[in-house]
Amino acid sequence: MSRRLLVSLVLIFLAGTASAAEQKANKLFGAMAVASKQQPQPIGTYAKGCGAGLVQLPETGPTWQAMRLSRNRNWGHPDMIAFIQRLSQQATQFGWAGLYVGDISQPRGGPMSSGHSSHQIGLDADIWMLPPKRLNLSRTERENISSLNLRSDDQRSVNDNYTRAHYEILKAAALDPAVDRIFVTAPVKIEMCKTAQRADKAWLQKIRPLYGHNTHFHVRLKCPEGVTTCATQRPTVDELSKGGDGCDETLNWWVTEYLAPPKPAPKPAKPAPKKRGARDYTMADLPSQCARVLAAQ
Structure with a gap:
């Protein structure tokens, strides 16, 4: 019996019971090898949801290669697959052979067994900072090669x-109207703010500093127009003040106060409850439609 069929049978058997709601979502979604045969639909939020009818990015294309194939995370909403193909072609204009693509989503999205907090609805993708030297890497090479660290x-x-x-590839991504935001290591954002043309910096608002992004940049697309099951992160670029570029003095917090040793915290009267993350989510934490995504053929 396949793992996918087993998961479906368990969900059907437990439907409507408390046990179904208590199933660990990352185990169930991580067991799915292929996408559901449904209309493409992102469901929920980027960090708490799933994806119906996701599409697999081909392992190799004329201007891209999917990396870490053993993870089976090269699945995304059709808008994301089209964006990756579009951006990888643009990358060739700046001297790269294309793009190496990391995690997008699992075949049906959802929380990952690794605990990755986002990438759950098919609208997030990690793009490696490593310029591809060639686009014919073997599966073994894709498992062992490492990306490039841009941070001192x-x-x-x-x-x-x-x-x-x-700079140019990140700018091209930010100028794409489908993109909501792009996460990079703070030093990259600071450097881009220094070198961008003063009269042409509004797109920089989409470039957001975030820890853990020194070897890749994380692209997040807006929810497709008219899709009511998807929750775009707020605030979006369009909701921010006109002309804002995110290059103000608060940007330096990431390379000053953020890096400072933490001050000793007063001992609490009782231990604070453990913060729940993606590994802790049960099916009850996700939108109800996600159970149907799991059970679908």
Whole structure:
């Protein structure tokens, strides 16, 4: 019996019972090998949801390669697959052979067994900072090769790995109307703010500093127009003040106060409850439609 069929049978058997609601969502979604045969639909939020009818990014294309194939996370909403193909073609204009693509989503989205907090509805993708030297890597090579770190050892600036091509590719991604935001390591954002043309910086608002993004940039698309089951993150770029670029003095917090040693916290009277993450979510935490996504053929 296949793992997918087993999961479906368990869900059907437990439908409507408390036991079904208590199933760990990451185990169930992580067991699915293929997408559901449904109309493409992102469901819920980027960090708490699932994806119906997701599409698999081909392992290799004329201007891209999907990496870490053993994870089976090269699935996304059709809008995301089209965006990756579009951006990878643009990357060739700046001297790259294309793009190496990391995690998008699992075949049916949902929480990942690794605990990755987002990438749950098929509208997030990690793009490696490593310029591809070739696009014919074997499966083994894709498991073992590492991306490129753009952050200096002191975490306050970019290192010599950062190039103008990185800037141009990130700018091209930010100018794409389907994109809501792009997460990068703070030094990259700071460097881009320094070099962008003063009269042409509004797109920089989409470039957002975030820890853990020194070897890849994380693209998040807007919910497709007219889809009511998907919750776009707020605030979006369109809701921010006109002309804002995110290059103000608060950006330096990431390379000053954020890196400072934490101050000793007063001992609490009782331990604070553990914060729940993606590994802890049960099916009851996700939109009800996600159970149907799991059970679908």
